[in-house]
Amino acid sequence: MTLLADKIKSAALNLGYEKCGIIKISDIDGYKERLDERVERVPESKGFYQGQYRFTQLQETYPWAKSIVICVRRYGKYHIPEHLKGMIAKYYLVDARKDKNSKDFQDSVKFEEYMQELGLRAETERGFGLVPLRFAAMKAGLGIVRKNNFFYTENGSSVYLDAWLIDKELEAVEIPNVRPCSDKCNLCMKACPSASLSKPYTMNPIACVSCITTFMGRDMINEKYREEIGNWVYGCDACQDACPMNKNRWQETEEFPNLQELSEHISLEKIIKMDYKFLEEVMQPKFWYIDKSSVWKWKVNAINVMVNDYKEQYKEHILYACNDSNPKVREMAEWAIEKLNLK
Structure with a gap:
């Protein structure tokens, strides 16, 4: 070196x-x-x-x-x-x-x-x-x-x-001291809710829950993997959480700036009632995989989770979304009402 x-x-x-x-x-x-x-x-x-x-x-x-x-x-x-x-x-x-x-x-x-x-x-x-x-x-x-x-x-x-x-040719290369995956381990693939991980080192982004809930998935009603998304509104941790090599690695010893304050504004119900100024000025800079013109997607994703794991308390919020200013949100809410037979 x-x-x-x-x-x-x-x-x-x-x-x-x-x-x-x-x-x-x-x-x-x-x-x-x-x-x-x-x-x-x-x-x-x-x-x-x-x-x-x-x-x-x-x-x-x-x-x-x-x-x-x-x-x-x-x-x-x-x-x-x-x-x-x-x-x-x-x-x-x-x-x-x-x-x-x-x-x-x-x-x-x-x-x-x-x-x-x-x-x-x-x-x-x-x-x-x-x-x-x-x-x-x-x-x-x-x-x-x-x-x-x-x-x-x-x-x-x-x-x-x-x-x-x-702009200078330099080199500093190490030898990794990390144990490779076991040939027998398939826990990440088993955990993947949409089978996006169908084989080792292979991923179908079209099926990936994280991709669908962020920069893809603009037609949630007709989304093939809509049900497999489960409770995820933005992203997915399934394959990483299932990995034995991540066991006990995450240790919550520090606070990320402003995260606790922001989290108090976030729940399925609160997302449905978020005004678009808040979505554009607060949520979008933080979660920038969804661009400003698509912040309505937060509400669509939240409704999808409500359908996937329905609780009676969600009914009023889905009905509320029928009057949202964005047609995509209204369409999703009306679909949810019919799907759940809430009329």
């Missing part, structure tokens, strides 16, 4: 990252083959994965870039409000990628500034990233990808991945 690479890695660890590695940009070359394999296994996923192919042309898109700095940060340390467990996936509740109030976000900015102070050109995208994050982290030897497709370190899969392109 060069002195410069050592400085970068030390700075990352000092700022709270669990791990940091550096790979040459050419190390991503095998990513296209992985994508092609995924599409071949699940042909209906081709449209979903189309956007991922942008990562196969990094050297053309960023001709100045020479290496990738990839960091791992643990988020499985935050307190999760009990009533939101099984309703909103934990990752999204403590997502720091765009949350400027979060120390995780602030440390990410400090780390980037540090690299720039070293004279490097360092660029990132604090959303879905400029590089294939899990693939890059695996190439850097920071951990492994398990059968459920999530990236794991010794602390399990409750980790963020941050990556920067830099």
